[in-house]
Amino acid sequence: MRQESTKPEGLRERNRREKYEHITDVSIRLFLENGYDTTTLDEIAHSAGISRRNLFNYFDSKDEILFSHLREYYEMIAESIARSSPDEPALEVVRKAILSNLTRFDAERTLAIAKIMRNNAALQSKNRANEINLEKAIMKGLSALWPAKESHDRLLFVSILSSGAIRFATYTWLRDGNEIKLSDCVVEAFDRLKLETRCTK
Amino acid sequence: MRQESTKPEGLRERNRREKYEHITDVSIRLFLENGYDTTTLDEIAHSAGISRRNLFNYFDSKDEILFSHLREYYEMIAESIARSSPDEPALEVVRKAILSNLTRFDAERTLAIAKIMRNNAALQSKNRANEINLEKAIMKGLSALWPAKESHDRLLFVSILSSGAIRFATYTWLRDGNEIKLSDCVVEAFDRLKLETRCTK
DNA sequence: GTTATTACTGCACTGAGTGCAATTTAATTG
DNA sequence: CAATTAAATTGCACTCAGTGCAGTAATAAC
Numbered sequence: 001m002r003q004e005s006t007k008p009e010g011l012r013e014r015n016r017r018e019k020y021e022h023i024t025d026v027s028i029r030l031f032l033e034n035g036y037d038t039t040t041l042d043e044i045a046h047s048a049g050i051s052r053r054n055l056f057n058y059f060d061s062k063d064e065i066l067f068s069h070l071r072e073y074y075e076m077i078a079e080s081i082a083r084s085s086p087d088e089p090a091l092e093v094v095r096k097a098i099l100s101n102l103t104r105f106d107a108e109r110t111l112a113i114a115k116i117m118r119n120n121a122a123l124q125s126k127n128r129a130n131e132i133n134l135e136k137a138i139m140k141g142l143s144a145l146w147p148a149k150e151s152h153d154r155l156l157f158v159s160i161l162s163s164g165a166i167r168f169a170t171y172t173w174l175r176d177g178n179e180i181k182l183s184d185c186v187v188e189a190f191d192r193l194k195l196e197t198r199c200t201k
Numbered sequence: 202m203r204q205e206s207t208k209p210e211g212l213r214e215r216n217r218r219e220k221y222e223h224i225t226d227v228s229i230r231l232f233l234e235n236g237y238d239t240t241t242l243d244e245i246a247h248s249a250g251i252s253r254r255n256l257f258n259y260f261d262s263k264d265e266i267l268f269s270h271l272r273e274y275y276e277m278i279a280e281s282i283a284r285s286s287p288d289e290p291a292l293e294v295v296r297k298a299i300l301s302n303l304t305r306f307d308a309e310r311t312l313a314i315a316k317i318m319r320n321n322a323a324l325q326s327k328n329r330a331n332e333i334n335l336e337k338a339i340m341k342g343l344s345a346l347w348p349a350k351e352s353h354d355r356l357l358f359v360s361i362l363s364s365g366a367i368r369f370a371t372y373t374w375l376r377d378g379n380e381i382k383l384s385d386c387v388v389e390a391f392d393r394l395k396l397e398t399r400c401t402k
Numbered sequence: 403g404t405t406a407t408t409a410c411t412g413c414a415c416t417g418a419g420t421g422c423a424a425t426t427t428a429a430t431t432g
Numbered sequence: 433c434a435a436t437t438a439a440a441t442t443g444c445a446c447t448c449a450g451t452g453c454a455g456t457a458a459t460a461a462c
Contacts, residue, residue, distance in 0.1 A: 011460085050410080052412095053411060062449070168357065168361055241418090242419090251441080252442050254420095258441075406461075406462095408460085409457080410456080411454105413452105413455105415451080416450085418448090420447080420448105422444090422445090425442070426441065428438085429437080430435100
């Protein structure tokens with residue numbers, strides 16, 4: 001019953017948030033040290049100081065420890081797209097939304113996760129599977145911006161192209177080490193969409 | 202030590218092939234009847250008349266029962282691409298390779314699998330994850346056709362675009378029931394690549 | 403303080419997937 | 433055909449991810 005400004009976060013929420021981050025940090029450290037497959041949920045729970053059962057109150061599965069952070073990021077992209085100008089080309093809207101949210105991107109953590117995934121085909125598959133959420137987020141934003149039912153198919157196609165471009169950008173960024181900026185990779189990947197589809201050979 | 206033409210298939214290989222198909226048929230039937238998640242490997246093995254352990258000599262995992270057939274198909278696409286003319290645009294090469302292998306596509310089984318995946322988000326994710334194999338197959342074919350190292354990035358990009366177009370084609374085909382031919386969907390999806398990336402919405 | 407939520411824990415259970423040793427079946431050779 | 437080799441198949445025991453449940457501890461609200 002505080003009168004001074006709606007309390008934004010109680011002790012409970014803060015604890016939850018901190019524990020969530022703590023579990024993630026501990027897990028990534030263990031994965032880097034011992035590999036993803038050989039690290040069991042028992043070890044993670046023990047290292048994080050909680051029960052194994054309680055892990056599932058924070059993450060739906062072992063994979064989600066690595067990927068769940070992206071959901072929040074995807075949600076921001078969807079909102080950015082929805083708030084864009086409907087006069088611009090759809091692909092341009094998506095590109096700008098990606099670029100404008102890049103600052104919230106945790107590069108260090110992403111690099112660590114990329115390292116964990118290297119040499120683990122199963123994890124790469126799951127990473128790929130997770131891309132479906134990015135695509136749905138883009139589609140959600142685009143549908144809010146252009147709600148006309150007739151445009152559904154072309155918006156879906158734009159979502160597919162966009163998620164492909166983003167994957168390509170991430171790929172080149174990871175490959176070229178830290179010598180290149182992720183934003184440049186994104187710009188280039190979306191440029192490629194226009195170039196590649198009309199060139200001969 | 203037969204002299205009359207190299208024997209193409211022994212009893213062993215034929216049995217293996219037949220059992221492989223049989224297991225697949227039985228599994229799809231059970232999945233349709235009782236759902237994917239609720240059907241256990243024990244049930245599948247029992248219905249197929251083999252031991253549970255032996256299932257893993259045919260499929261690496263439960264998912265692979267649904268997806269492993271595509272590998273053979275992907276391999277044919279890779280070979281078709283590799284045998285194409287290097288004078289055509291890359292995207293055109295891929296489109297033709299897809300179209301020319303469409304006859305080998307088991308539409309009935311694909312429809313059944315699509316039905317199983319409907320309302321099962323986890324399976325849809327795994328389906329998406331499997332797309333990585335299609336992309337690798339396309340990339341493999343393209344790399345054989347244009348081995349120059351400098352072209353790697355653009356070929357990778359073409360692979361990404363192609364797998365996206367194929368997914369879109371599959372989506373529209375499944376959505377519009379049997380009223381439309383899959384080949385038409387593929388043609389349209391690749392046309393869209395050229396249209397969508399230059400238009401101003 | 404008391405009470406209602408929510409967080410956490412332990413336990414027992416299911417089901418996928420693996421390693422291993424033993425057995426059966428098919429292919430090969432003399 | 434008999435003996436040998438190789439592959440297919442099986443059962444068993446095991447690990448680990450994930451779930452349901454019932455009970456306990458901590459926090460928020462009154």
